[in-house]
Amino acid sequence: MGRLETERLLLRPPTLRDVPALFEFLGDPQAMQHTHLDTSLRQCRRRIAVHERRRRRDGYAPWTVRTKQDRSIIGWGGIYEDPFDPGWGVEVGYAFHPRVWGRGYATELAQFCVDLADRALMLPELNAFAKADNTASRRVLEKTGFEELGFEPALGRLHYRRARG
Template sequence: MRNIGSQIETPRLLLRPSRLSDTPALFEFLGDKEAMKHTHADVTPGECRRRIAVHEWRRRRDGYAPWTAVRKKDARIIGWGGLYNDPFDPGWGCEIGYFFRRDAWGYGYASELVAAALHFADRELRLGEVRAFAHPENTASRKILEMAGFGIVRFVPEMNRLLLSRARRGDNIVDRDG
């Protein structure tokens, strides 16, 4: 993994700040009710554009926000996710989230994005904790989070979501990539 300015390069993905011009490609899945059945689906491209704009404003303020995930082999936008303080449901601290096109599911892209985001949280931001939410029926997402070291804190009934948490990994992390 390489951190290139505000971009991160993983073996198969380029994670870069979102652009408003990404809206049509991102809306293909952020507006897909089936792909987003366990979370919020944008109703219109304008709503998706607003989500992107608000998160990018937060990137300038907080130093992090979800990235657009571009598959390196074909330069196709396949996902959106990373670290963020949710501007639409504030108060939970730094969270991690990830959303992918349905045709990109099952290839390990979410795990790759989560690993890169947590490395960034631990090494660059030095965050003490990262949280995540998962719908109880979204076993695939829960598995990704649990494999990344997240543990269930509690069920949040008003959200119908599990709250998960992961403490920062220590300074003695061995970085095999240098």
């Protein structure tokens, strides 16, 4: 897919060197209060490795998200089929370090994912999931064209879907 970037973000497949910086937030109970928490560096490394195997198979998986400004790692996310909770189709997901919350990075990444899914990957739809009390993530999904389908008891989350535009 070549170099992937947005106005303020650089996106690339994660490497093992990224794991300590990613674990700063993927292993932070506050940052991950609405989704899966990695409880050790080993678990974080495994999650990333499993997603990278899916990238080789599917052609897409979450990226390490860096700022263009200083190239610091601030997030992890993208388009993927969740290997840990399969059967929900292609999803958009993201997690960001709390130090950058409220700056619009999640919306910028989600919009990039929508555009990529529509124009390059030609995916018929994208799914996303958010806990009902995660108002920030729900707002991101609504701003990027996702429609709420309802509560999924199996996941304990609201299910969102966006058809190709």
